[in-house]
Amino acid sequence: MPCAANRWHARSGGRQTGPVSDDPTMTDLTPQDYPRIQELEDLVWFETVPGQVPDDLRDHLDLRHARAIERSGDPLPGEAAGDRPPLIGIYSAYDMAVTVPGPSGSLTRVPMDGLTWVGIHPDHRRRGLLTRMMKDHLHRVHDRGECAVAGLHASEAGIYGRFGYGCATLDVALTLGRGTQLRAPAAVAVAADDVQVHLVTLPTPEGTTALHEAHLASAASTLGAVTRPDAMATSWWRDYPKARGSKEPRRLLLARRDGHLTGYAAFRRESKWQDEMPQGTVQVAELGASDSPTLLALARRLVNFDLTGKVVLWNRSVDDPLLWWAGGPRPSGVKVHDSLWLRLVDLPRALTERGYAQACDLVVEVEDEVCPWNAGRWRLTVGEDGTASCTATQDEPDLTVPVAVLGAAYAGGRPVAALLPALGGTEHTPGAVRRLSRTMLADTAPYGAIGF
Numbered sequence: 001m002p003c004a005a006n007r008w009h010a011r012s013g014g015r016q017t018g019p020v021s022d023d024p025t026m027t028d029l030t031p032q033d034y035p036r037i038q039e040l041e042d043l044v045w046f047e048t049v050p051g052q053v054p055d056d057l058r059d060h061l062d063l064r065h066a067r068a069i070e071r072s073g074d075p076l077p078g079e080a081a082g083d084r085p086p087l088i089g090i091y092s093a094y095d096m097a098v099t100v101p102g103p104s105g106s107l108t109r110v111p112m113d114g115l116t117w118v119g120i121h122p123d124h125r126r127r128g129l130l131t132r133m134m135k136d137h138l139h140r141v142h143d144r145g146e147c148a149v150a151g152l153h154a155s156e157a158g159i160y161g162r163f164g165y166g167c168a169t170l171d172v173a174l175t176l177g178r179g180t181q182l183r184a185p186a187a188v189a190v191a192a193d194d195v196q197v198h199l200v201t202l203p204t205p206e207g208t209t210a211l212h213e214a215h216l217a218s219a220a221s222t223l224g225a226v227t228r229p230d231a232m233a234t235s236w237w238r239d240y241p242k243a244r245g246s247k248e249p250r251r252l253l254l255a256r257r258d259g260h261l262t263g264y265a266a267f268r269r270e271s272k273w274q275d276e277m278p279q280g281t282v283q284v285a286e287l288g289a290s291d292s293p294t295l296l297a298l299a300r301r302l303v304n305f306d307l308t309g310k311v312v313l314w315n316r317s318v319d320d321p322l323l324w325w326a327g328g329p330r331p332s333g334v335k336v337h338d339s340l341w342l343r344l345v346d347l348p349r350a351l352t353e354r355g356y357a358q359a360c361d362l363v364v365e366v367e368d369e370v371c372p373w374n375a376g377r378w379r380l381t382v383g384e385d386g387t388a389s390c391t392a393t394q395d396e397p398d399l400t401v402p403v404a405v406l407g408a409a410y411a412g413g414r415p416v417a418a419l420l421p422a423l424g425g426t427e428h429t430p431g432a433v434r435r436l437s438r439t440m441l442a443d444t445a446p447y448g449a450i451g452f
């Protein structure tokens with residue numbers, strides 16, 4: 001009798017990229033795999049989207065970057081011998097970009113590989129499968145050469161530091177009461193009067209096209225902003241009426257001035273009545289503005305919807321003018337979480353793609369076991385114009401850091417000097433940490449990233 005591993009494999013058409021064994025290998029995925037991807041997702045996240053069928057994964061999963069681990073061995077007692085062996089691990093990624101410090105106070109957008117969909121079957125957790133997937137992922141990103149940095153949102157904060165990621169931005173969530181007075185400077189308040197704001201319903205091709213245009217435009221001037229791939233501009237907002245039940249579909253506020261889109265807010269109102277009083281909540285999934293008057297014009301609308309009591313905004317920043325127009329953290333119910341975790345995949349390219357605040361010349365020794373091509377000594381030379389060169393060197397290091405320190409500092413929001421005590425590292429030349437810290441730091445705190 002053939003072993004069950006062979007039986008599974010014969011039925012699955014032999015697409016696996018390595019031999020079936022107790023040491024499972026990574027495999028690519030195709031649309032034929034949607035049912036077993038869905039099965040694994042349901043097991044990992046114990047949450048389903050009513051009305052969603054496996055083929056809908058086409059809208060959410062980029063199969064070019066998706067990889068999985070297939071189980072080997074016999075079907076287990078109680079398990080149907082289906083056409084294909086079950087998947088026990090999966091990850092995918094999106095082609096994204098993140099706005100980081102440019103030279104001398106400017107901003108620049110760099111390509112970012114956004115890891116997502118990471119999951120391990122509950123029977124197979126804590127056996128090193130995530131470790132295997134992370135190496136597979138990061139090595140492939142490096143080999144493809146499209147992105148020098150990788151980013152993610154962590155489901156649990158303790159997972160990704162060991163793979164060289166550092167928490168680079170914070171998600172500051174604000175809760176503003178209905179009718180909150182937004183006390184902006186007079187010039188901003190006057191300019192906001194010239195911004196027209198109108199409401200449309202998502203998702204329509206016209207609505208998602210306009211949203212994407214405003215999303216890209218506002219991200220260019222928003223430190224820390226992450227942009228979704230053009231190919232997903234519409235599918236990102238797909239509506240599942242069965243899943244949202246009695247909730248309204250997503251709505252979109254679009255801001256424009258002189259005929260140009262300058263900002264947007266994607267949101268949903270949740271109706272609630274208490275003691276005959278309307279207490280609805282406006283849940284703002286994304287708010288993007290290219291300038292302060294646009295931000296104010298959009299916020300004025302959001303805090304003034306009839307039949308609501310409060311508005312909740314995610315992915316803001318401690319330096320968000322909206323927070324301070326509303327009176328600061330106390331009246332804004334601020335909650336802070338880790339947002340974007342960044343990892344340098346191609347270190348010299350990543351460090352030269354962003355800009356810097358001050359001239360410096362430092363030899364940084366980097367520790368990186370997961371991406372060994374990054375490990376070693378690098379001379380980072382920043383000129384007066386805020387651009388840098390980064391070359392391998394054998395010179396004595398001024399400081400030694402784990403690669404996660406550079407990921408955490410990359411978006412300009414976390415000083416290297418504060419990261420060393422938290423993540424490790426050693427200063428060899430007095431003042432070196434301070435110099436690196438100052439040149440990597442941005443003028444304002446970055447914003448949290450969109451969910452992905």
Ligand SMILES: CC(=O)SCCNC(=O)CCNC(=O)[C@H](O)C(C)(C)COP(=O)(O)OP(=O)(O)OC[C@H]1O[C@@H](n2cnc3c(N)ncnc32)[C@H](O)[C@@H]1OP(=O)(O)O
Pocket residue numbers: 044045115116117118119120121124125126127128129130131132152153154155156158159162
């Ligand atoms: C970017 C994203 O998509 S985030 C989504 C992540 N996915 C989830 O949270 C879904 C539910 N959880 C899972 O699927 C799995 O438990 C995972 C993916 C978190 C971990 O997968 P595993 O295969 O168990 O991880 P693996 O065995 O490779 O562990 C690697 C290390 O991470 C540690 N680790 C794993 N999960 C966690 C956790 N939740 N918190 C802290 N440490 C963790 C392990 O202890 C191990 O540590 P060690 O290197 O010191 O021994």
